[in-house]
Amino acid sequence: GHLINAAAFAKSHLPDNCKAIYGIQALRKRAQMFSGETPVCMLVYTRINLATDTTEIQFHYGTGARARNNRWMPLSEGLIWLAKQRDITSDEVWLRDNFETQTRKFLAETRENDPQAVVLVDWGTLRGLWRNLTDENLHNAPSLGNLPLAQAFPEMSFVRVRYGFNAKVNVRGKSTNYYEAIRYEGTSKVLTGDTYSDEYTTTTQRLVEITEPTSGIYRAHHFIGMMTPRKTSPTKRGLSCLPLYTNVQKGQGRRRNRIDF
Numbered sequence: 001g002h003l004i005n006a007a008a009f010a011k012s013h014l015p016d017n018c019k020a021i022y023g024i025q026a027l028r029k030r031a032q033m034f035s036g037e038t039p040v041c042m043l044v045y046t047r048i049n050l051a052t053d054t055t056e057i058q059f060h061y062g063t064g065a066r067a068r069n070n071r072w073m074p075l076s077e078g079l080i081w082l083a084k085q086r087d088i089t090s091d092e093v094w095l096r097d098n099f100e101t102q103t104r105k106f107l108a109e110t111r112e113n114d115p116q117a118v119v120l121v122d123w124g125t126l127r128g129l130w131r132n133l134t135d136e137n138l139h140n141a142p143s144l145g146n147l148p149l150a151q152a153f154p155e156m157s158f159v160r161v162r163y164g165f166n167a168k169v170n171v172r173g174k175s176t177n178y179y180e181a182i183r184y185e186g187t188s189k190v191l192t193g194d195t196y197s198d199e200y201t202t203t204t205q206r207l208v209e210i211t212e213p214t215s216g217i218y219r220a221h222h223f224i225g226m227m228t229p230r231k232t233s234p235t236k237r238g239l240s241c242l243p244l245y246t247n248v249q250k251g252q253g254r255r256r257n258r259i260d261f
Contacts, residue, residue: 007050015116015155020047022110024103025122026095026129040088041095045106047072060102062090067098099129100145107144111153118157120225133160133222142210142222149222157221159207172201 010021023046031037042061049056057078060069067090073081090098110117127134132143142149142158149158181194207223 003048003053003055006048006053010050014118015157017116018118019051019114020049021118021120022047022114023120023122024106024126026099026125028092028095028125038089039091041091042088043095043099043102046075058106060098060106061088062094062098063087064089067094067102069102095129099126103130103144104147107153107156111156115153116155116157118159121158121160123160123162133158157223159223159225161225175200175202 006021010018014021023044025044025046027042027044029040031039040061042059045058045060047056048054055075056072057075058069058072059078059082060067062068070078070081107119110119121130121133130144131137132140132145144152149156176197176199179196179198181192181196182189183192184190207225210222210224
C-alpha cells in the first residue's frame with residue numbers, strides 16, 4: 001500500500017493543511033454457486049496518509065444484528081484481516097439501512113482530525129445508496145440524508161469519481177500549441193516573426209466543480225472526476241475522427257483502406 005511521492009504530488013494540488021486523501025466505497029461479494037456461501041456486503045473507507053505515502057483501510061460491516069468497524073490498518077494488513085473473516089452477515093439490505101449512519105460517523109471523525117480533507121466518492125458502488133449526490137440532483141446543495149454537507153463539513157471537498165460504462169460525462173478541454181517560424185542563414189536559425197497555432201479539443205482528466213448556474217457560488221466543494229478519458233476524437237487535425245472504411249476496386253482483386261475527406 002505504498003504510493004511513491006504521493007505527498008509531493010498532493011502538495012501542488014490540494015489544500016496546504018490536508019493530511020490525507022480519503023475514499024468511500026461499497027464492497028459487494030457474490031456467493032459462488034454450489035459453495036454454501038452467502039452474499040456479503042460492507043462499507044470500505046480508505047485514506048492515503050500523506051505523511052507516510054501509505055494506504056490505510058477500515059471496514060464497516062454487520063455481524064448478526066450489530067454494526068461493527070475495525071481500526072485503521074495498513075492496506076496489506078487489512079486484506080489479510082478480511083480473508084480471515086467468517087462471521088460477517090451484512091448484505092445489500094444492511095448497506096441501505098446503515099450507509100448514512102456509518103458514513104456520518106466516518107465523516108465526523110475525519111472532520112475532527114482533518115477538516116480540509118478531500119473525500120473521493122466511488123460513484124459506481126454508491127450511487128444507489130447516496131441518493132442526494134446524483135446527476136439528477138445537481139441543482140440542489142449536496143447532502144447526506146437530511147444533513148447538508150456545506151454546513152456540516154464546510155472545508156471538506158467531495159469528489160464523485162466516475163468510471164466504466166456508467167461514466168457518461170465527457171469532460172472536454174481545448175489544447176493549443178504555438179509554433180514560431182524560422183529560417184536558416186548558413187548554420188544559424190533566425191526567427192521570421194511568423195507564428196502558427198494548432199488548436200483542437202480533446203478529453204481531459206480535470207475535475208469539474210458544481211456551482212450555482214447564475215451566481216457561481218460553490219456548493220460544499222462538490223466535484224465530478226473521471227478515472228480515465230473517454231475514447232473520443234479531436235474535431236480538428238485533418239478530420240481524424242472519421243472512421244476507416246474498405247474500398248473495393250473492380251478488376252484488381254484486392255482491398256485497400258483509405259480515408260475520404
